[in-house]
Amino acid sequence: MKKIILKIVLGILTAIAIMALGFYFFLFLNPLDIYQSNLLKWIPIFIGAIATFCGGILNKNTPIKFLPLLFVPFCIFDLFSFFYVPFIFVLLLIGILVLMLTRNSIRKTHKVLSSLVILGIFFFFLFSQPLILLRADSEFDDQGKLTNANVLWNFDKDKVLTFPNHIVYDEEGTEFDLKNIKDDTYLITFWATWCPPCMQEKPELEKLKKELYKNTEIKFIDISFDSDIDKWKQFIKGKKPMGIQLISKKEKLTRRLLQISAIPMHYIVNPDGIYKEYESFEQAQKALKKLSVQK
Known part of the structure; x- marks a missing residue:
């Protein structure tokens, strides 16, 4: 029994170490300068598969009833x-299939099928998101488009971007569906009180709101990622920012749905509900002012 516990603990620690090193390599070192690497789903799939495989190899003869502990990492x-949810289920499925590859009791045919499913899932997520390598001269133009970058593939480049069905909340706790943002031009800003760049940018954002408030066809929505709702409400009450004030209670899901790698992040949505994203407030401001003149 002691040997089993020791192997399980060693497998868990090994998997944790591999995951930590993997994320450090891809997200922090990022030697290839992969654009928005923290949003690419194939990276955790790749890291999780390797980590689980190593943990599984160390426990290839461990009784199956103890294997769920290898998912602690x-x-x-x-x-x-x-x-x-639902991506965690994809990771768990990958983990289960990888563990099957390490078991001596699993038939070779089943291992081959598991390998094919693992590869199929990996390549599906690999090509379902753009893979872009940044260069020293990469930058965003006035339309919020990344220029001077090496696009290895981007099968969504011609895709019309619209907000999905996703619920956020106002100060009273009333639901607001992002899918309903249309019929006017909107500047959507994602921010948080704990985000220094967001707070630094706030005065300029409010200045822009005051400058364009007479244009009834342009509206502003600020969506907070604060986990402390009371702190967010205190800020709203004290500063009284213009526009619609909302908060996401599922930050991780909101980030994934809209591919938000960092905040502040800005979206200009046209009356048809089609949006463009801007990492730079200055670029978003220029684009919105041009639209205001046109209107």
């Missing part, structure tokens, strides 16, 4: 905002 995905 998956909690580390929460640190990097990948532990959310």
Whole structure:
């Protein structure tokens, strides 16, 4: 029994170490300068598969009833905002299939099928998101488009971007569906009170709101990522920002749905509900002012 416990603990620690190193390599070192690497789903799939395989090899003869403990390291995905429904089920499925590859009791045919499913899932997520390598001269133009970057593939480049059905909340706790943002031009800003760049940008955002408030066809929505709702409400009450004030109670899911790698992040939505994203407030401001002149 002691040997079993020792192997399980060693497998857990090994998997945690591999996951930590993997995320450090891809998200922090990022030697390839992968654009928005923290949003690419194939990275946690790749890291999780290797980590689980190593933990499984160390426990290839451990009784099956103890193997669920090898999924404890998956909690580390929460640190990097990948532990959310439904993606966590994909990670768990990968983990189960990988463990099958390490078991001596599993037939070779089943191992081959498991390998094919693992590869199929990996390549599906690999190509379902753009893979872009940044260069020293990469930048965003006035339309919020990344220029001077090496696009290895981007099968969504011609895709019309609209907000999905996703619920956020106002100060009273009333639901607001992002899908309903249309019929006017909107500047949507994602922010948080704990975000220094957001707070630094707030005065300029409010200045822009006052400058364009007479244009009834342009509206502003600020969506907070604060986990402390009371702190958010205190800020709203004290500063009285213009526009609609909302908060996301599922930050990780909101980030994933809208591919938000960092805040503040800005979206200009046209009356048809089609949006463009802007990492720079200055670029968003210029684009919105041009629209205001046109109107």
